[in-house]
Amino acid sequence: MLSKYDEKIGNIREKISALLREITAADELALEAFKLSDAQMFKEVQKSLEKIGFKGDEIDNEIIKTFALFGPEAKELRFLVAYLKMTNEIVRTGEGVKKYARRMSEHTTNECNIEPFKPSIILLHKSSVNALKYILECFDKKEECNYEDNYRKVLVEESMNDDLFAVLEKEILNRIIDEKELSIDYVKILGSLRKLERSCDRSVNIANLMMYAEQGGEIKLFK
Template sequence: MIERYIADLDELKKSFIEMADMAKKIINDAMEALMERDRERAKATYEYDRLIDLKELEIEERCVRILALYSPEAADLRFVVSVLKSIVDLERVGDLARDICETAIKLSEVPPIKPYVDLPRMLKIVSEMLKDSVMSLLRGDEELAKEVIEKDDIVDSFYERLFEELVDISKKNPENAEVAVRLILVVKSLERVGDHATNIAEYAIYYKTGDVVKHKKAQEYLKKLKERERSGHRENETTG
């Protein structure tokens, strides 16, 4: 019974990693299709979202099976619950990528209104957040989860800067307004991917500590962690 339980947990982790890899792939492929104006790649990536939906159902069934058969407790229970929540965020990343693909298909037919300079940088940070949030959950790494949450502010800054830039373009060149609005929606989608990565990092903290860290409470949690670290340093200096 114990061996079967451990094997099922391992299979759950494996499937979760596979879904996370799929989510990272689809958002990167969608953005590259947009920036390279690759219509065919955008179409293929759009269809890939269906595989992510199927993977979500598979993992959900695995979680329900583990909960029903083994009634896990403590950390194991928190892990399964965290995975159940996280796959919803990963599935939504797929949906956002699909939306970007729709925009990529439409914009492939018109000339670009600006060089894509900040978009690749924003994508890089969001991709790292997605990867690190999943790893923090799998490892129960509270420190890594904290780093992901902190990076969300950087993503928000990118969004604000690009939003202002694109609005300015549409004001100065009204003929580019429609394209600018579509790009604003793309940037917003990337910002939301960062939010979903932050959610997963929050679930990682819940798995590790049992603390429920959600949205606005995340910043308060980070402050407490920093205060705890400072207190620890002071104690070490005193004892030293």
Template sequence: MLATFQTSLNDVKKKITKIGDDLVESNKLILEALKDCNAEKFSEARNYIKNISAKTDEIDNAIIKILALYTPEARDLRQVVAYFKITNELARACSNTRSFIRGFTDVCNELDVKTINEYTLPMQKSTVEAIKTTIAMINVDDEDELQEMYEEVLIEENKADDLYEMIERSLVAQAESANAFEKYHKMLRALRKSEKIAGRAISVANLLVYIKKGGNFHN
């Protein structure tokens, strides 16, 4: 392919990485904010993922231009198509993050400290590790290393799933004893968003493996 194709693709890659890095920083701040329900840190976390739709639209338009100008084939085409799907997954992860911040700040102070320490913090930590490792995969060329990192993301995503199920059982039990289903439902709805962010991470990781190995898309 022409050198200008690679230049254009590298620019797309940098912009995708920047969105991913901001998503990681946002979720790191959420992890800190959860420790003491710090509203200021929750607000700072939100600032990292502002105007994501405009940023992903810019990337998508650049990808469409690459397809029109260079008509890439084989692995180059896989990479371009995968990047197109990755921007969508990152946009949804950012949306989940915003929803988590918005929903959880309303109920954080009402959640039992023991529940936060025992389940919520570890779940958010797994979410952070999942997206951090996924974004690092964008710049990895070695297939074996890429596969190892994918397995790490999968482990963290599974941890987040398991921890959410534990939180759900705990909060449902508390709701039944306190007869306060609406309050606990709000908590679960917010916490579910955190678990979904890890799910988006594994979707992106799948696409990055697809770029190198081909085959079918996985979910």
């Protein structure tokens, strides 16, 4: 029979997993919306993430109550600290996906021609989705997860994401030189794509926190 503390931790894990699942599904939907230039699908992404901050606060409150009621030991305390930090990274990832969906919906209807960049943007987006999927899979299969291996896989996606963003940034800046009258629009597109780049950074942070919770050591997060 599980102790009250273990029940609480299990409940927190389930809520974090559900939050991750919602964000991953929304991120995949945003990718499809971009592929199809579908404004309605972009709106669905935004609607699905409307209460993401509230859900994050709910998890944080559960963690704080567990702190207060059960006076956890060192290992238990490590899990709670990691989960508290994870919630922040997860919510910020979800907020980034929501903003990306809103902005990309606008970008696909303005005068900028983003069609030449579409294959690279899709690959950039896929890497951010893949990183989230690795984390979600590890959360859902806790007993089977190799946390170090999971961290390395997320790092590979983040590295690929960085390289793709650097290529896109160069291509878009070159387009600004050729189409100065649309420079502000192209800069906004770059800002939107950075949401995907930051999503991968946050996934690395979450994977690191998962490893820290299980193994201890040091917390090393992207700023």
